[in-house]
Amino acid sequence: MLAITDLVLSTSTLPTILSNFWFNSREINFNACLTQLYFVHSFSVIESGILVAMALDRYVAICHPLRHFTILNNPLVAKIGLTMVLRGAILILPFPLLARQWPYCRTNIIPYTHCEHMDVVNLACADIHVSRYYGLFVLFCGDVLDMFFISVSYILILRAVFKLPTKDARLKTFGTCTSHLCVILAFYTPNLFGSLATRFGLNIPLHVYILISDIYLLVPPMINPIIYGVRTKQIRARLLRLVSLKGN
Template sequence: MSDLNTTYFTNPSTFILLGIPGLESAHVWISIPFCTMYIITILGNFAILFIVKMEPSLHEPMYYFLCMLAITDLVLSTSTLPTILRNFWFISREIDFSACLTQLYFVHSFSVIESGILVAMAFDRYVAICHPLRHSAILNKPVVAKIGLAVVLQGAILALPYPFLARQWPYCRTNIIPYTHCEHMDVVKLACADIRVSSYYGLFVLFCSFGLYVIFIFISYTQILRAIFRLPTNDARLKTFGTCTSHLCVILAFYTPTLFSSFSTRFGFNIPLNFNVLFANIYLLVPPMLNPIIYGVRTKQIRDRLLQLVTLNGT
């Protein structure tokens, strides 16, 4: 390890991922909940995709966006967890420089895409509650397809400069990343150059894809709550608000760890490194696992269809 710390080079061929610094002896034990969450993520999100495809009553904008969310969660977790588990199980810590840049691109682009999908889902709830009679006209299939395409393109384009900026910096200090996988700031911090361009661009993406999106979601739910409070009875208010609770839970599960991890990586906040790395993995593992569970439990159509499938398989 000391040799790696003192090796000087201009462009590294590989990076060394330390995993969770200070907890190397516990990597095998930590891998058990990580692997369990990944298995639940795969099964849950594929179940959502299968149920929506097979149930004609679910062919609505809300469930189309839910399918996009499921696919995004599958890509986001699959782009990182195999690397993490390989490190934990086989102590295989090397990752090719180009593979590292590819990984950080997928992590950031699909994080932005997921954020955009949550905004689209908030817009769907706004139209469904505030303009119920025009919902099918406003959010018809061509409009949903255009929204989905726009969300994917903005995520792909916004994250594109990350690997190009990271590739241009000279790396002459160390190739050791005290992290479980490759993320933008953790990579460029190893450069022996002024990386303010990368840092400022990262903050710009954070503001565009998370700051503005949170504002859009807040505005949508302000209008939704105003419409709910105009309803004549408490039962009607609770029933209408109940259609939004799944989405609100998913928003909190995604944005809370994501924003905390992004700001702590840039500004430190005197947080122990091992805690910061552990928490950073939460937004890659926990939301993709929780999203299908939340919608499966809270959405009657999905819950009934899933119970029907389980019953048929059990007989």
């Protein structure tokens, strides 16, 4: 699910970004812009939910190792995944619906390489407080709430790790969480910074906004396979075999 979400996030924005830089094509249809907006934000919320589910998996694996497959059985995992997808799809649906109803009589230029919610509605010549407040509601129900649940999971994990008798056991157990922690940092850091900076108008140069926005959408999908690939013995062995063959 994480891989599919990363693919959708990158493919919904990468063609627009490449057409900007390669072909100087800087126009997008309004309906296409709203569609892109929906996919970017909905799959961001879905990915955030997947990271919460992965934190739950780490918690059960470390704190209840003997009951891991009993607690997180296949039907429950499927229900969790479906819940995260539905949450993202439904929670973001008002974004394009509200944005479509506003009158746009000012400029139609967005200073970004793709369409995002606040950048589009800020072009409207109407009272957009509903969109602003709902955007903050989504930020709270998505990233903020998910980060809270992830933090609670890792607090419980750390409590269990520190109860282990030896330092090697503690390092080995907590080492199983390093990939997940790296993915969390790569996803949430630019996401939260961009969301808060856009809403509260922090005095940051525009090119920094654009760079952070593109990093958030393109870098995590690129490095997530590397993060998990390095930790997987079969993938690591296969890559080493390919490198050794090329060296010969």
